[in-house]
Amino acid sequence: MKKEIHPKYEDAKVICACGEVWEIKSTRPEIRVGICAKCHPFFTGKQKFVDTAGRVERFRQRYGAGKAAK
Numbered sequence: 737m738k739k740e741i742h743p744k745y746e747d748a749k750v751i752c753a754c755g756e757v758w759e760i761k762s763t764r765p766e767i768r769v770g771i772c773a774k775c776h777p778f779f780t781g782k783q784k785f786v787d788t789a790g791r792v793e794r795f796r797q798r799y800g801a802g803k804a805a806k
Contacts, residue, residue, distance in 0.1 A: 748762035754775035760767075773779045 743763040745761055745763055746765070747759055748765055748767055749757055750760055750767045750769060750772075751757050752772040752775065753768075753770050754772065756772050756774045
């Protein structure tokens with residue numbers, strides 16, 4: 737392998753928008769992420785369920801339930 741052609745692989749800080757910080761190995765000294773396992777709704781158990789059934793019914797009320805186009 738040739739010397740000094742590869743980037744330095746060193747300790748790096750990963751910083752989440754929620755404030756969580758952890759260390760990994762990378763060629764970049766600092767990595768910023770928008771979401772991590774500490775603040776993601778799937779992992780925290782605070783998932784927001786979308787009421788799609790209510791939206792579908794509201795659409796059908798506004799525009800008619802299954803009117804066939806002629």
